[in-house]
Amino acid sequence: MKTSPQKVFQQYLEAQGLKLTKQRTSILEYLLRAQNHSTPERIYRDLSAQDATLGRATVFRTLHLLERAGFVGKILFADGSHGYEHKFARPHHDHMVCVDCKQVIEFTNPTIEKLQDQISREFQFTPLWHTHEIFGRCRKCSQKAVV
Amino acid sequence: MKTSPQKVFQQYLEAQGLKLTKQRTSILEYLLRAQNHSTPERIYRDLSAQDATLGRATVFRTLHLLERAGFVGKILFADGSHGYEHKFARPHHDHMVCVDCKQVIEFTNPTIEKLQDQISREFQFTPLWHTHEIFGRCRKCSQKAVV
DNA sequence: ATTGATATTGATACTCAATCTCAATATGAA
DNA sequence: TTCATATTGAGATTGAGTATCAATATCAAT
Ligand SMILES: [Zn+2]
Ligand SMILES: [Zn+2]
Ligand SMILES: [Zn+2]
Ligand SMILES: [Zn+2]
Numbered sequence: 001m002k003t004s005p006q007k008v009f010q011q012y013l014e015a016q017g018l019k020l021t022k023q024r025t026s027i028l029e030y031l032l033r034a035q036n037h038s039t040p041e042r043i044y045r046d047l048s049a050q051d052a053t054l055g056r057a058t059v060f061r062t063l064h065l066l067e068r069a070g071f072v073g074k075i076l077f078a079d080g081s082h083g084y085e086h087k088f089a090r091p092h093h094d095h096m097v098c099v100d101c102k103q104v105i106e107f108t109n110p111t112i113e114k115l116q117d118q119i120s121r122e123f124q125f126t127p128l129w130h131t132h133e134i135f136g137r138c139r140k141c142s143q144k145a146v147v
Numbered sequence: 148m149k150t151s152p153q154k155v156f157q158q159y160l161e162a163q164g165l166k167l168t169k170q171r172t173s174i175l176e177y178l179l180r181a182q183n184h185s186t187p188e189r190i191y192r193d194l195s196a197q198d199a200t201l202g203r204a205t206v207f208r209t210l211h212l213l214e215r216a217g218f219v220g221k222i223l224f225a226d227g228s229h230g231y232e233h234k235f236a237r238p239h240h241d242h243m244v245c246v247d248c249k250q251v252i253e254f255t256n257p258t259i260e261k262l263q264d265q266i267s268r269e270f271q272f273t274p275l276w277h278t279h280e281i282f283g284r285c286r287k288c289s290q291k292a293v294v
Numbered sequence: 295a296t297t298g299a300t301a302t303t304g305a306t307a308c309t310c311a312a313t314c315t316c317a318a319t320a321t322g323a324a
Numbered sequence: 325t326t327c328a329t330a331t332t333g334a335g336a337t338t339g340a341g342t343a344t345c346a347a348t349a350t351c352a353a354t
Binding site: 074076080082096098099105107109111112115116119120123124125126127128129130131132133134135136137138139142145 | 259263276278280282
């Protein structure tokens with residue numbers, strides 16, 4: 001039995017008494033397709049090129065819905081803006097963001113994750129999620145920057 | 148010989164060919180005084196209560212100036228907004244932010260810091276700064292939330 | 295202390311992302 | 325097919341942050 005993201009989303013909506021609409025499907029599939037991290041504005045621009053009636057509000061509403069459901073996560077950019085990435089069949093990871101070329105490198109470090117839990121426990125803090133981003137210059141941009 | 152934050156700021160401005168104004172001093176001192184992390188809007192509201200002529204733009208400009216100089220750092224809140232904290236005579240630290248009462252707990256973990264450098268090295272990434280925030284519920288709010 | 299080049303300021307207008315409103319529409323259970 | 329209700333999109337609105345620019349403050353040189 002195969003559980004596609006679409007199916008999982010559908011089941012989530014059903015469980016919440018919400019409806020599956022073509023807009024929601026279309027935004028979900030955009031995120032599944034996307035290589036880089038997508039901004040709301042970019043999603044809106046790209047999708048409304050296909051379907052001119054798509055509303056900006058729906059894009060924001062759907063992203064919030066997906067975020068609440070835990071199907072997408074935020075990524076912070078160096079300028080303070082942010083984008084989204086889907087979390088279907090992808091383990092938790094954090095980001096290194098190049099301040100020059102905006103490239104995003106994903107990393108995972110089990111030790112850091114464990115230490116975060118340990119620190120939380122020390123403070124009797126109940127962790128729900130975290131943001132861990134290293135800003136700097138990627139290999140290529142580091143070399144250029146020396147010049 | 149004592150170097151007050153004010154003195155350090157003054158010297159920085161001088162070195163940059165910038166001028167020391169009463170607005171800049173006043174914003175710096177607000178940050179030094181502040182216990183909690185201050186938002187631009189809060190700073191503007193509080194300071195303009197004293198000096199009704201203070202402009203919003205000056206608050207933003209000064210915060211950016213202080214940030215560029217490395218005298219203040221950002222803190223991210225759970226709703227995506229952010230505040231500032233001064234960095235005079237305070238070692239680097241990261242944050243745990245309570246999603247209920249908004250309380251901010253500061254933590255330091257040398258192992259995590261070292262691991263970040265190590266990861267960066269692996270990717271030949273040159274780290275400049277990082278944001279590491281754990282969102283969740285503080286001790287008090289965790290207890291309430293069980294109810 | 296006065297002068298003057300220039301950095302700074304604040305009022306205002308503006309931008310842009312994100313949200314709100316609400317009438318029209320789509321969904322899906324019955 | 326029906327119909328209660330969840331959803332949508334156009335357009336208005338908010339709110340944080342920025343740009344403009346004439347008036348002002350700073351500070352180094354006199
Ligand atoms: Zn992590
Ligand atoms: Zn790069
Ligand atoms: Zn740190
Ligand atoms: Zn709390």
